Amino acid sequence: MTKEQLRCDESSFDQSVILIKPDGYNSEIIRTYIYELIQEFQLEEVLSYSLKLQHNDVLDIWPKFGCNKYLISQEFSFLYMTSGLSEVIIVTSDNVEQKCSRIKSKVRSRFGTGKFCNCIHTPVGKIETISNLNKFLYSVPNGEAFSRYMDESESPGIWGRLAKISPDYLRETAKIVWNRKEVGGWEALKRSRNLAKFAVRLLPGDPHSIDYGMSVLYETILDWSVEETFCAYLEAEAFGYSTIAEGEHITMQSLSNTISSQGLFTEVSISNYLEQAKIQ
Structure with a gap:
């Protein structure tokens, strides 16, 4: 994804994405807790909807799993993230990334038990945040084209x-x-x-x-x-x-x-x- 392809820009930095994963979505206790935290941290809800993610959606969120060296991560991520409904919540606030990260930490410390059972995703950093907003604020609800950014992670893979x-x-x-x-x-x-x-x-x-x-x-x-x-x-x-x-x-x-x-x-x-x- 080039800078010219970004639908969102610097003005969108008061917005972010909270994605409730299938294990979180299937638990009324976890979903209620997440919405309580959204209120506690004074985040304003811009848009929310449920959807069942497909393989391409998973790679749009985490492009690094498209690399061959992460083949196992890719397959388990597909199995996990497409196992049921998820919920997208677009939120806005000052210091929104910091607040969303704190919500993620609280949810995972209480309910998350592993890399494929951790209930919630929020983007970190400018590129991931813009990409997630392009995906879930514009592409999915409005049918706009989405261009996946390249994430060539340096973390070692299969060997x-x-x-x-x-x-x-x-x-x-x-x-x-x-x-x-x-x-x-x-x-x-x-x-x-x-x-x-x-x-x-x-x-x-x-x-x-x-x-x-x-x-x-x-x-x-x-x-x-x-x-x-x-x-x-x-x-x-x-x-x-x-x-x-x-x-x-x-x-x-x-x-x-x-x-x-x-x-x-x-x-x-x-x-x-x-x-x-x-x-x-």
Whole structure:
């Protein structure tokens, strides 16, 4: 998107977009809370409407997912964002970006449990804000043409053994994992425990892309399937940790160090088995 293609301009900087995602839209408690925060922060509603996003809409909002190195992020984003209705709320106020960011933080800290279960989106920065306004204030309701801006993110993506697997296979595996979640909730992705003495836990907060994080796991734990890799990463996001290995302390510490050295967060913990033995 060039400057000449922008429908909005500097005068639109008192406006922004709040997008209630499908998991937020499906919860009356979350939707009510968001509208309460809009009032609390003294935002004026310009326009609101519901819609079911399609694949192209997802890429219009997050253009970086169109890159091949974020193929897994793209597929899970499609599955998440097209899983039901969303709600667009155009708001206006002074310091609107700051206020919307605070609303997003409050909602996610209370209800959001992971990258694909975080209830709400608001744009950050000039380019993303203008693009989102062009999309949801002009293009969707009025049928005006929309030009997607280029977002060539520098965050590392898929690599190693995972990158050598067929994209179609990765997409189908993502669908299998997502369907498990849809049927049984996030609990359905929890991995079983062997109750060894020590365990390595994968922690959330990976600052890279999920494609990179999943690649680290698949590269390090050689006997895992792609499905196990996806489930472990998403379990950590949803529940605060995922037990990815169990065994003797020195082996677990070595594995934890290997994964942490590549930028993910891990810890070695005493298993419930050992804790129960101490109590007895």
